[in-house]
Structure formats: structure tokens, C-alpha cells
Amino acid sequence: MSVADSLCLCRERIAAACRRVGRDPSEVRLVAVSKTQPAEAVREAIEAGADAIGENRVQEASEKRPFCPSSPPWHLIGPLQRNKAKPALEVFDLIETVDRFELADRLQSLLEGRSRVVPVFLEVNVGAEPQKSGVAPDQVRALAEHLLTSCPHLHLDGLMTVPPWTADPESSRPHFIALRAQAAALRRDLGVENLALSMGMSDDFEVAVEEGATEVRLGRIVFGERR
Numbered sequence: 001m002s003v004a005d006s007l008c009l010c011r012e013r014i015a016a017a018c019r020r021v022g023r024d025p026s027e028v029r030l031v032a033v034s035k036t037q038p039a040e041a042v043r044e045a046i047e048a049g050a051d052a053i054g055e056n057r058v059q060e061a062s063e064k065r066p067f068c069p070s071s072p073p074w075h076l077i078g079p080l081q082r083n084k085a086k087p088a089l090e091v092f093d094l095i096e097t098v099d100r101f102e103l104a105d106r107l108q109s110l111l112e113g114r115s116r117v118v119p120v121f122l123e124v125n126v127g128a129e130p131q132k133s134g135v136a137p138d139q140v141r142a143l144a145e146h147l148l149t150s151c152p153h154l155h156l157d158g159l160m161t162v163p164p165w166t167a168d169p170e171s172s173r174p175h176f177i178a179l180r181a182q183a184a185a186l187r188r189d190l191g192v193e194n195l196a197l198s199m200g201m202s203d204d205f206e207v208a209v210e211e212g213a214t215e216v217r218l219g220r221i222v223f224g225e226r227r
């Protein structure tokens, strides 16, 4: 199947999931996750109307983006090391994986003195899995507060999560509910409105949409198996 056909099918499945819970499909952005795929495939996804491109690695994105149209935005969805923060800001429009104070401070200091404000998501380790990236659920509020009070060049736009992997999409549901609850808590405690919820991948995006995802990150189902 072509990338365009796959995207079209994903949109239909997103729309069906929206109908089941009374949501408007236009609330859900489709992020085409193109890691390991060549620039050619990324261009196909862009031409077919992907709302954003998601990449895990700074280097890989830097190599491909020059060969792609300038819109839509590119999102960093993989872990970011402090020493890659500068090139990450050069290639990405939005960083979904802010998960610690040190990284927020590094991004902030690189942007100081410029007019640019970068939208970021906090990556939450909803399953509280050891060794996994993402801020622990009980630290989300502190990190969000830090962004609001000390990082004027970062705009807190949303929350992102990758639930523990299992073969059953339903097992992701409680984790998606937990992420939505985190957003509700930030609204209540800190007055942060309209947080995006980036959750759901090829195997569980319909469950994520049913639970309020505003952004699904789709790789294999759009591009086929990784190369």
C-alpha cells in the first residue's frame, strides 16, 4: 500500500474512533513517524497531508529535512541528550520529550536573547517503568511549574507518553487515562489550558483517540516495517 493510502486508512480509523466517543476528528493530529525511512517516504507523507513529521534522532532528522518541503512541523519524539539540544533546536519545531529540569534549562539557555519561543511537551513515564525516559508521574507538576516560572522561551503545549509495551492495545487504556488525568491536574493546579495529549502508536492509536489523544504518532502503519 502507498503511504498516501495508508494515511487515508489511518484517518478513517481515527474518525471511526472519534465517532464512538462523540469527538470531532479534526481535534486529532496525525504525526507520521518516519524514523529509518528515507526522505522520499517523508515527502510522500507530507504530500498526503500528514499534520507533522515525528523523528527520534536529531542527526537523522537533520539529514532528511533539507530534502522536504518546509511545512508541516517536525516533532522530536525520541530522548534528547543535553549535548544535542542545540542541533535539535535547529531542526525541530516542537520537542515532545522534555522530561527533566536539566534539559529544560539547557533549551532555555540556548534560546535566551532570541525572540523564538519553542513549544514543548512533557514526556511522562506513565507506567513509572525504571530505565524508561519520561518524568515520573509524581514529578510532572514540579517540572511544569519550572517551565512556567523559569523557562520563558519554552511554551508548555502538551503531554506525551509511551505506555509499557504489550501485545494487547487495551492494556494501554489505563495509561492513556492517566495521561489525560495529568493534564486535568495541571489545569486545576496551575491553570494550564488546552494541553495537547500525544499518545497512541500503530498498535493502540484507536484506544488513545477514544481516551482523548489530540495527537497520534504513527510509524509502521503509515510507512510499513522499519528499514
Ligand SMILES: *Cc1c(COP(=O)(O)O)cnc(C)c1O
Pocket: 033, 035, 056, 077, 078, 162, 201, 202, 203, 217, 218, 219, 220, 221
Ligand atoms: C517509533 C515511535 C513511534 C511510532 O511507532 P509505531 O509503532 O511504528 O507506530 C511513536 N512514538 C515514539 C516515541 C516512537 O519512538
